[in-house]
Amino acid sequence: MAKPASKRKTPAASTVQSAPKAAVKSVASNRSRAAKNEAEPDNDSALRSLQEEHQKQPRYEASDEELLRFYEQMLLIRRFEERAGQLYGLGLIGGFCHLYIGQEAVAIGLQSALDNDRDSVITGYRDHGHMLAYGIDPRIIMAELTGREAGISKGKGGSMHMFSTEHNFYGGHGIVGAQVSLGGGLALGHQYRDDGGLCLAYFGDGAANQGQVYETFNMASLWKLPIVFAIENNQYAMGTAVKRSSAETEFYRRGTAFRIPGMDVNGMDVLEVRQAAEVAFKHAREGNGPVLLELNTYRYRGHSMSDPAKYRTREEVQDQREHNDPIERAKKELVERGKTEDELKEIDKRIRATVSEAADFAENSPEPEAAELYTDVLVGKY
């Protein structure tokens, strides 16, 4: 059974693990010394430094207002996605629809730490949550899901292809792993313009096995691009468990060969995610090159709406929901800080109303005009 949030090792254990590895390495470098110009000394501590910093202080010290905002944003994603699932069942949403339920803390924790005037974000097809994390109107997101003119892509993109250049959100990409190298390009743009921004590029544990991810790691590290790679490890690539697909299941170590420091983060706690973002963004923004974040999380729903879910037990999902839910965790903490049940109920009621309004809007908006079929193929006239 996968236990995403609890897999982090103690610092002592990882030191013991790395000792024999270092010995092997020194033999190898002796052997190849003649062939190399001037090999840099093995500096594994640099690769571990961010993780160590994160472990020293894993949780962000949020004010009451901040925590409340995170809670509301996560709850909006949860309720929005539940409603999207319903609309899919009613046939109002077609094609592929990948829900973000269970993973809310990742997008909220990371995106709350961005500088929205400068930074860019790119992700794969499980993108509704990332859009909502920007505060983009839920009505135009839902209207895109139902394929309506009022949708953020005029109904021509759908669930997997949503963009908001206004918010520096670059999609919304349906080819697994493609957003990683595209994100490398966005980061190159930040560096080229010297605008102080960074790119946050999300991808899943499945995409982490794509070749272009490592091509991008190489160039991003070589050129010291300001990019934070965020692997949302939700334990399953469609129906394939991480351990059945990956030789190295500790994804935060996947950048080691490219000298990219990694961080192993509990993706089910919005404050841990936020704190990790603080460390990672600072590193990337200061010109030190990329950071690789592994956010250990869990998706409660199927890979897409058409997932038979035969690859895991009901109990496993239930266990995560009951013991590890990011929204429940935040709620509990809010109560400890003095929020009343009534206040929280009021918030839930308000969010449900927002989502209902979005769903009504999406259902009642007109489909695109027939003429839209031929627009936006090319920008220029030739």
Added chain:
Amino acid sequence: MAIELKMPALSPTMEEGTLAKWLVKEGDSVSAGDILAEIETDKATMEFEAVDEGTIGQIVVPEGTENVKVGEVIATMAGEGDDAASKPAASQNANSDNVAGEGKDVGRGSEPATGGAKAIVASNEANAPTPAHDPEVPEGTAMVTVTVREALRDAMAEEMRADDRVFVMGEEVAQYQGAYKVTQGLLDEFGPKRVIDTPITEYGFAGIGTGAAMGGLRPIVEFMTFNFAMQAIDHIINSAAKTNYMSGGQMRCPIVFRGPNGAASRVGAQHSQNYGPWYASVPGLIVIAPYDAADAKGLLKAAIRSEDPVVFLENELVYGRSFELPDMDDFVLPIGKARIVREGGDVTIVSYSIGVGFALEAAERLGEEGIDAEVIDLRTLRPLDKETVLASLAKTNRLIVAEEGWPTCSISSEIVSICMEEGFDYLDAPVLRVTDEDVPLPYAANLEAMALIDADKIVTAAKKVCYRD
């Protein structure tokens, strides 16, 4: 009997070069691996090594001689010992074979002209048929002679000077000055921030380029050849071509993917393919495949300025050909417009890229036989200029398509469809396709020549639609 040292070919397409410097003199003893001379072409400088021991006999071609043909004897060498005469002939061949180095094509110079593509290429290189001036150029404009390679470089340099968002990235584009020297000098002028050497990682850097375009820059991504772009085709099509549509017009992708395309010379099946039809089938892309230097420059400048993703297909065999180019400050041509490069009334030959050279050569020969052929260079493959093709068909009533590429699902097939659907009433004969053979390109010189299009095949097809065969 002396061994003849022959001018080596330094690349598969080299026809001649400059013997820049001799590093040995007559009477010197040399052993295998000694550097004998330095050879230069417009693309590269290479060292010419001895492969056998011996003594330099006579230096036939002095240093500093330009335009030395590949295969020409440049020196003689006595073999080891006095008894050089007993050396078998095969060994002499082996000697000259080996010194030819990479991509050697020994025998090219002495090969009888069998009508193969190679012989035609050689004759074109020396004396390329000159198309009519572009109609967009005002009368009286002075003309300068430049190679296609220089025209492409100048186009990039001018656009980089005009717009600091424009940069070029790819394998060997900076320090090496371009694998085919198309980016020569750009690093010196624009520096490493704007002329970026990438690792050999096409999928990755095509994605990075595409992402940079989405983020507001104007990248020129050079593929060393389009064969390698197969690794990156996902980003060209799924990421670059579809973004504007999928985002409802929100997110643009102004990028140019450029590099040599089509068959080169003797490089085998994996390095010899025309991707024009592949990319031209994709909505959301602009696909340009110019032939001469003026079109290369004017259209590359237009491509860099375009708000849309452009696939710009060049041809290695054409890089070194010289053409006249209007001497204008800012020579930009319209995308999506074909050009009538030779006017005629009897039959239309539609072509693009290197095929235009063959078509012009065929047209000259048809003229000698009393057939007045019109030659159209499509220049842009997507969007395709149907109007120019159909107007010519209405005039000549006979049309063939000459394409250096496979016949199936080709640009030729597309032109045939257009003629059937929109020009049926004009047709006095079936439209014929003249293309490469429907096989992977073979290595052997004779088979390669058989597989590729040439002027003979175009002449035959033109006569057939004129019922003159």
